[in-house]
Amino acid sequence: MTCTEAYKEHIEYTFNAFCRVVIRYAAINAWRDRSRRRQKEISLEYLTEEKFYPLGTTDEYFEAPYEEYPITVCGQTVILTNGELAAALLSLPEKNREIIFLYFFGHYTQQEIGEMYGRCRSATGYQIRRTLRLLQREMEVLSHGKSEPFTL
The missing domain is CATH 1.10.10.10 (Winged helix-like DNA-binding domain superfamily/Winged helix DNA-binding domain)
Structure with a gap:
């Protein structure tokens, strides 16, 4: 069975539409993941300036000679x-x-x-x-x- 030119064009448009949908939803998911991550993140400036947390810690194991x-x-x-x-x-x-x-x-x-x-x-x-x-x-x-x- 041979494919007509119109059928080949229909397949190409369908595939392109499918790709656009997949890319669109992938972009939406990436945007949602990034916004969720930003909501959970705490900036380093917030930790160091406002709360005065030390940037390093020491363990008693290393302190005691x-x-x-x-x-x-x-x-x-x-x-x-x-x-x-x-x-x-x-x-x-x-x-x-x-x-x-x-x-x-x-x-x-x-x-x-x-x-x-x-x-x-x-x-x-x-x-x-x-x-x-x-x-x-x-x-x-x-x-x-x-x-x-x-x-x-």
Whole structure:
């Protein structure tokens, strides 16, 4: 079926009318949204000049200075902000403290730490895991206020 020239023109006018309606209602919706938003907005000048609100706030977390707990390991001082962690680290044997310091603060590999202490990599990894378990137990004891000794 072939389309006549008049039919093609009718389709074009219908499509144009549809597009005009869609664009008109989109513009009306945009105008309504903008006016609703303006009704809810409060100007910055109103907040700062008339009400004298401060432009910034501070949190007590940042105002209070941290308590610092310095610990010396391997001739270097590490400053911790957690008192329980500092106390738990100080309760560990010196060798365990050194291994933890080298691994977590010195960023040495297990292989390098093992070479320093004359052990293989797997033995050093076991020592690190064991020391972390000891540290966890000690922190649990300190947080619960118990004075039970722990064993290896």
